[in-house]
Amino acid sequence: MTQCVVVADDLTGSCDAGHEFARRDYDTRVVIAPETDTATQGDVAVYNTESRYVDPSDAAERVRRVLETSDSSVVYKKVDSTLRGNVRVEVDAATRAVEPSLVIVAPAFPGNGRVTACGYHLVDGQLVTDSPPGKDEERPPTHDSLPEFFTASEHPVEQVGIETVAQGATAVAEAFESSCSSDGPVILTCDAVTDGHLATLATAADEVSERCLFVGSGGLARHITVPGTPSGAGIDVDRTRSVVGVSGSVAPETLEQIGEVSTDWRRQLDLEMAVTDPSKAGTDLASRGSAAVDEHGGVLLHSADARSDVDRAMAAGERAEVDESTVRRRITNALAAGAAEVVGDGRASNLFLTGGSTARAVFDSLDATALRMAGESVAPGIPLATVEGGVADGTAVVTKAGGFGDEQAIIKSLARLGLGDE
Numbered sequence: 001m002t003q004c005v006v007v008a009d010d011l012t013g014s015c016d017a018g019h020e021f022a023r024r025d026y027d028t029r030v031v032i033a034p035e036t037d038t039a040t041q042g043d044v045a046v047y048n049t050e051s052r053y054v055d056p057s058d059a060a061e062r063v064r065r066v067l068e069t070s071d072s073s074v075v076y077k078k079v080d081s082t083l084r085g086n087v088r089v090e091v092d093a094a095t096r097a098v099e100p101s102l103v104i105v106a107p108a109f110p111g112n113g114r115v116t117a118c119g120y121h122l123v124d125g126q127l128v129t130d131s132p133p134g135k136d137e138e139r140p141p142t143h144d145s146l147p148e149f150f151t152a153s154e155h156p157v158e159q160v161g162i163e164t165v166a167q168g169a170t171a172v173a174e175a176f177e178s179s180c181s182s183d184g185p186v187i188l189t190c191d192a193v194t195d196g197h198l199a200t201l202a203t204a205a206d207e208v209s210e211r212c213l214f215v216g217s218g219g220l221a222r223h224i225t226v227p228g229t230p231s232g233a234g235i236d237v238d239r240t241r242s243v244v245g246v247s248g249s250v251a252p253e254t255l256e257q258i259g260e261v262s263t264d265w266r267r268q269l270d271l272e273m274a275v276t277d278p279s280k281a282g283t284d285l286a287s288r289g290s291a292a293v294d295e296h297g298g299v300l301l302h303s304a305d306a307r308s309d310v311d312r313a314m315a316a317g318e319r320a321e322v323d324e325s326t327v328r329r330r331i332t333n334a335l336a337a338g339a340a341e342v343v344g345d346g347r348a349s350n351l352f353l354t355g356g357s358t359a360r361a362v363f364d365s366l367d368a369t370a371l372r373m374a375g376e377s378v379a380p381g382i383p384l385a386t387v388e389g390g391v392a393d394g395t396a397v398v399t400k401a402g403g404f405g406d407e408q409a410i411i412k413s414l415a416r417l418g419l420g421d422e
Contacts, residue, residue, distance in 0.1 A: 004226045005070045006046040007063055007094060008078035009085050010356030011363070013217075015371060015399040017078040018046040019383030020221035022373035027231035030371040030385070032363050042372075043231050046078075050360055052085035053138045059086035060093035067097035073227055074214070075100075081107055081114040081217035082123055082133035082403065083141035083149065091187070091215050092154050101180050101210030103155070105146065106201050108192035109219035111380035112404055115193040119145050119159050132252050133403055137324075146189040155185045162191040165200055172204035180210050192219070199223045218381055233375035235386045237350065237396040239418030243298030244289070244349040245410065246339045248332055248358030249402030250304050257410040258305045265419070267292055269303045274334040275316040275327055285338030290345050298349070298419035300410065301339050303331050303358075332361050340365035344391040350417040351387070351397040352410070359399055366390045371397065378413045379405055 004021065008014035014030045022028040027042035033050075047066045051059035067075065077094040079087045095103055108116045113124040123131035127144040134140055143149040150157045164175050179186050192198050198216075202223035205212045214224055245265075247254055258266070267288045274281035285301060292299035304310060317327035339362050343349045353359040367390030374384040374396075381404040387395050398413040414420060 002042060002045045002072055003228050004044045004074040004076065004224070005067070005072040006044065006076040006078055006221070007066050008046060008048055009052040009059070009080065009090060010050060011048045011359045012354070012356040012399045012401040013078055013080060014046045014048040015373065015383050015385060016218040016381050016401060017076065017221040018044065018373045019375070019377055020218050021226065022233040022375035023377070025230035025233050025375060026226055027233055028373040029388070030373065032360065032368055032370060043226055043228065048360070051090065052080065052356070054086070056086050056089045060089045063090045063093040064097050067094060074224060076214045076216070076221060076224060078221065079107055079215055079217060081109040081112060081219070082128055082131065083107060083121060084133055084136045085139050088150055088153055091150070095155060095185050095213060098213045100185055100213040102176055102208065102212045103185055103187045103215060104190060104201060104205055104212050105150070105187060105215040106190040106192050106198060106220045107215070107217050108198060109217045109381070110193060110195050111219065114217065114219070116146055116191050117162055117193050118191065119147050119161070119189065121146050150187050150189060153187055155187050156181070157187045157189060160188050160190040162193065165191050165197045169200050169203040169207065172200055173207040176204055176208045195219065195222070233373060235372070235374040235384070235396065237384070237417060241347065241395065241418060242293045242349040243352065243414055243417045243419035244293070244339060244343045245298070245300035245352035245414055246335060246358055246362055247300065247302040247354045247410070248335050249355035250307065250310050251402030253405060254354055254402045255305060255307065256407050257405060258300070258302055260407050260411055261300050261414070264296055265292065265298060266300050266302065266305070268305065269301065269331065269335050269338065271303065271309060271313040271331065272316045274331045275313060275322060276320050278330040278334040279337070281334040282337030282341070285334065286341035289338060289342040293342060293349070298414060299342065300414065301335060301342070303335050332357055336361035336365045340391070348392045348395050350395050351392065352413045352417060353397065354400040354410070355402050366392045368392055378416050379409055381405070382409060382413060384416065
């Protein structure tokens, strides 16, 4: 029986959270599309609702559908560590479905530069709205203050400050207990500036007699207790396979990482062609990508390697009288179609994917149904898994959120899968 259900709003975030359970030897599967039942086996099931950028009411409904029939003893609502997306409405939807006494909110991920101090959420030392994720073009964070972020929630909001968290689990548990109300759930936004603070929050929640709903990024997931004995995790990577990397992210971190990859291994999507004829652009990319695999044993397919590429794509959209959302969708679809053709050309390739929408589109093109997390990562937030179902069944895959990793992150990921040397 699945003891823990995790609901995440994009695929790389699903893998990021799932990894934190698998690394403790829990058999963990990420369900790529929530309408499938693939992950009902194992200890932990992670459902990707792909709801970060959809209409808020649709996002809430997707969360509700996953949780309404769940009888798991532990429920974790994974949110973006930079608070992008439909965070508040999805947390409200999860709260209605689970009916907990306390909603423990701690989106900090100190290992990746995300911390919450005095109620304020920061990314690499900047207030979240001033950071690069704060400029998200579709659904940026709305507040720097975590308590203010949840002010419009259906439930009362209280803050657990760093002065309490620093005192340890007993003090935090007392604060949790004192916040419980007979009138319904209470949302507790929690400070955390170190991984130890997140461990304290998780330990304190275990000491509370009332039911808790956990809300956080991969950081808090690392410390959540799952009942029962872990069933085991881990995979072997077949490094004799070719390697196909796919990047649809334009996050500054990813663009810098792409720049570190040898140009021999890189093939860029023809953006103007993708905007006007996605099918032709995908076929063109597949042809060039397959040639690179034949010559070098692998390839990194990417939509952009500089911010100016985004401007170029949008200008092409204006000329073709195509709106920005359609431009993004066509580029993603062309990139995914080209990648799927290269991956499935003969013996399926190991995969590196960065950008949640891109990863989902590639897996859909390959008819994959789930990922079994290995419990191993290339770096914080960059986990390893095995593909289940479809053309790439049994291949290894590394996933990375766009804003994660140092400048060598992509090179290290490709190397772990068998391309080149670290």
